Amino acid sequence: MTLTQRIQELLQNLCVDFPERESCLRLGFLAAVNNEPFYLYGRTGSGKNLLTSRLISAFKDARVLQVGSRQHDFPAKVSDFDLIIFQNFNPIDDSTKENVRNSLRYNNNATVILSSDIRPENAMGRAEIADEITLTISMPDSLSPEALCSLLQNQGKLQNFHTPEELAISNEEKLAWKEEIKKVELSEDTLALVGKIAELCSQNGIYVPISKWLALTNMAKAIAFFNGRNKTTFADTLFLGGPIWGRSTSNNIVMESFNGIVKTVMLKDLANLAENAYDAEGLYRRVKSMMHSSNNLYETKEFNGEPCICYRVTVAGEPAPLYVPLRYIETDEDFNPFNELRQIEKHVRCNYHGTSSCTISIDAAVKGIGLRNNMSRNGNAPTKFEDFATLPTYILRENDPEVAKQKKLQLEEFRKEAQSQMEQQAKILRTLRDIYQANKVYRTDLFCDIPLFDKIQGELRSLFDMVNGIATKLKETQELYK
Incomplete structure (x- = not known):
């Protein structure tokens, strides 16, 4: 039997008829093997005493000091013990505090366990030992109906529990393992x-x-x-x-x-993957729009770093300039224009509906007060847009050869971009797949927090699906060129 198999059988034995507390027991065992002090927190009846008794049984001939809440006699030499358990720990007097401090300070190779129904921050703060306790183990408050029925059916087994001799850990083994762990x-x-x-x-x-x-x-x-x-x-x-x-x-x-x-x-090699996901949908729309739009030359103005068509509307007697990026012309996409502050104007919605005339809709909440009124910036109500106007775009020249040339160059750049991104997304997909597959073997590990592990793996799958969606859209973009 390998060490892994032995510890696995030991943990399975310790967790028998101890429903919905298995993770607490495994963590307590791990702390005990490493002689790390821990605080065992839970309401009365949550299974704290059962957990400590199971831990005691995991070690052969363990020398145990169990300190009750009313115990005043305390041994002068705590280094003689392997486990020091303060049951119903409550630091209400200096004597209790001193006993705990001495146990933590002079325990040699003993594990100190503080078991209590007092919130950890309160008990450890009052005892001034928060920095000396390695971790807190919190017991669940209740049992599910299924776990409760199982517990009631196996009451006798709880009282007669013992660890098989061949699985229990000797002090010599524990000391040897500590050297190997280092x-x-x-x-x-x-x-x-x-x-x-x-x-x-x-x-x-x-x-x-x-x-x-x-x-x-x-x-x-x-x-x-x-x-x-x-x-x-x-x-x-x-x-x-x-x-x-x-x-x-x-x-x-x-x-x-x-x-x-x-x-x-x-994902250190794929930094900010979710936050900086490539906008494949945007590239698809730009390519499709260029391929199906005219080569007309429109009157534009450079604004916010790109050519824009300028419209001026009057809302509630207040003139307001709007700047519409040229890239939206002759598309069927809803979008918000820029305002004179170079910000996206969320109270205005535009759509060219595949033509060169812009349909403008205004948020009903600001029609009577104007776009610049401060009140229009503070509303939390759902936006309801109402048709306001349809304004034409001034065409300087139809079928302009220079526009056709620029569009051809731009389409070629987009084609190269799509190809480059396809290669990059394929690389990301391979990396995500390899990480996911490499991680799968750890699910059956000893001490693995399976719910947390599954959640992390699930998020990796979601990232894979997101990147796969980007790659699919890029493929659709490339097919537009055929």
């Missing part, structure tokens, strides 16, 4: 991911001491080690995206940003 290398992706989380914490006023970063990365190394790897992967860091950070606000900040951070690290 040899596991942190990959560039792991370091980049941790760095970005650290940057996020810094930006949001979340203080994480260096000792905690060292402890968390050691846990990532341990995950890689138990999965038979000598180097970490992104999957070994998924636990960082859970509610382990103590304060609820800190948890929310990290959890909301975690998927984006993982994608940024994974």
Whole structure:
């Protein structure tokens, strides 16, 4: 039996008849193997005591110190223990605080567990130990009906639970593993991911001491080690995206940003892919418009960096110039023109309907007050456009040979652009496919947070579909040239 198989069987055994708390138990086991102190938070009856008893059973002949809320006698030498568990932890007196601090400071190779129904930020803040606790494990408040029925049917098994001798971990093994875990290398992706989380914490006023970063990365190394790897992967860091950070606000900040951070690290060679997706639809429209429009030369004015047709309308007695980009002429596309402030005028909508005459519609909310009135900028009501005018465009010359020449050159540039983008999007598709396929093997890893893993993989699939849609539109653009 390999080490991975043994740990897998051990975790499966520990999780038997402990429904909907498996991820909490796995994380607790991982912390215990690494001798990392953790705060076990949950309401009364949520299964905290059951979790700690399962952890105790995972280790052979474990020397356990269990400290109750009313226990005043405390051993002078805590280094004699392997597990130190403070049950119903409540730092209401100096004695309790001192006992916890001594346990954290002089525990040697023991794992310190604080189990409580007091919110982590409150309990650890009052005890002044927040910086010394590696992570928080939060137990679910309730059970689903199915899990509850399963639990009720197996009450006897809970009381008679034991870990098979061949699976339980000896102290010698744990010490030997710790030395092997130290040899596991942190990959560039792991370091980049941790760095970005650290940057996020810094930006949001979340203080994480260096000792905690060292402890968390050691846990990532341990995950890689138990999965038979000598180097970490992104999957070994998924636990960082859970509610382990103590304060609820800190948890929310990290959890909301975690998927984006993982994608940024994974797609480092495809920077800002989603934000800067190529506008294949726009290229298709421009090519189609050029191929089906006339070669007329229109009277234009350079505005906002492109040739525009200028119209002047009067709304509520107020004259207002509008600037319509030449690229929209003779198309069937709805668009907003520019105003004299060089901004997109959202209260006006235009459409040429395939001709050289522009149909102008005005937001009904501003017809009586004018486009420049401040009140017209503050409304949140849905925009309702009403027809206002249809204005012609002045043609300087029909079928102008210079326009035909420029359009031919422009169409050739667009053809090359479509070809270049097709090659680039194909490369992106291959990269996304390779990342997705490479990640699939981690889904069956020990300690893998499957819901979070599936969510990240799902977002990769969505990106693939988006890029594939761009490639499809580019192919349609190329077919226009045939």
